[in-house]
Amino acid sequence: MSDFCQIQDWKLFSGSIRPWVIAGPCSVENRESLISEAFSLKKAGVRVLRGGLWKPRTHPGCFEGVGETGAQWLREAGAAADMHTATEVANARHVEIVLKNGIDAVWIGARTTGNPFLVQEIAEALRGTDTPVFVKNPMVPDPELWSGAIERFARCGLDCICAVHRGFHFYGENLYRNPPFWQIPVELRRRFPGLPLFCDPSHITGRRDLVEDIARQALILGFDGLMIEVHPDPDRALSDAAQQITPEDLAGILGRLKIRKTSTQDAEAAAAIDDLRTGIDRIDAALIDLLAQRMDISASIGLIKERSGMTVLQADRWNNVLERARAMAKEKDLDEDFITEIFTTIHRASMERQLKK
Ligand code: PEP
Ligand code: MN
DSSP states (O other), rough: OOOOOOGGGGGGGGTTOOSEEEESSBBBBOOHHHHHHHHHHHHHHOEEEEEEESSSOSTSSSOOOOTTTHHHHHHHHHHTTTTTEEEEOSSSHHHHHHHHHHOOOEEHHHHHTTTTHHHHHHHHTTTTOOOOOOEESSSSSHHHHHHHHHHHHTTTTOOEEEEEEEEOOOOOSSEEEEEEETHHHHHHHHHHHHHHHOOOOOHHHHHHHHHHHHHHHHHHTTOOOOEEEEEESGGGGOGGGGGOOOHHHHHHHHHHOOOOOOSSOOOHHHHHHHHHHHHHHHHHHHHHHHHHHHHHHHHHHHHHHHTTTOSOHHHHHHHHHHHOOOOOOOOTTTOOOHHHHHHHHHHHHHHHHHHHH
């Protein structure tokens, strides 16, 4: 599936330049502040206004959005500031309201992407329209669920599809509200190279002071655009107060962000990269060769263990291997967690080889 419509051809972003930006409040709260915010965002260079009408909240009793009433406000704010509009839909009834009120684009929230029944229902409700669909990643770091949702929209004939990386649920201490686990959007891009990809640094960080850094990292990686939560008075926002920034903050951030291209016209730079890549390719070949040798030795050890009735797992030995690898990594200034991850994988494969008859 490679025939996704390129974002520069989307009507939604006509007249704007990279990075393509969708910005606006987490939740639509009232008509007046939304209209005045739309003008501030337009001034900051934003062409697509976002606002959540139905908010999926973890606990009941929290503000759950103004619902259908706000759809008209969103449309009015867009028309007043000459911007396009987007909101979240989580079922077919939401889609019906969005279409009836002339809202231009929809996004699928993280909690919905993980539910194939709802994704299918929404995709069918959108069939036959040219509504742009932004598909946030599911809460769990699973590229299958994310790509499955994208395929459902594509199969219903929608061409303007964009993936939005908003980080993943993580149980435990973390700097981020939803850590980015960049390898997941990277895997999505490997599967669908032509699929536009946005980053939502607001939901990744959960903290306004970190939004710019994640936005910068996303653009350096090659993301096409950003979805950012902006509120005129963030501390008083009815949802996601800690992560929203002001329109002025956004203008500052957009002014500082730099865009990179996927390739270079500079022949000297291109040649230098090619040269260095030859070195990488040589090392990769040597690594594979060494790993094959290591696995052969491991298989021989496995046979001896079997003959002499020893268990495959030798916890002390494994501990020593890991400790030694971590110490060597430290000496070479390599990240110890990175090396732990690699050795854990190698050790798993090695045990699997010894378990095979
Ligand atoms: C949102 O964009 O306001 C939202 C609820 O996003 P997510 O589904 O990423 O949590
Ligand atoms: Mn939000």
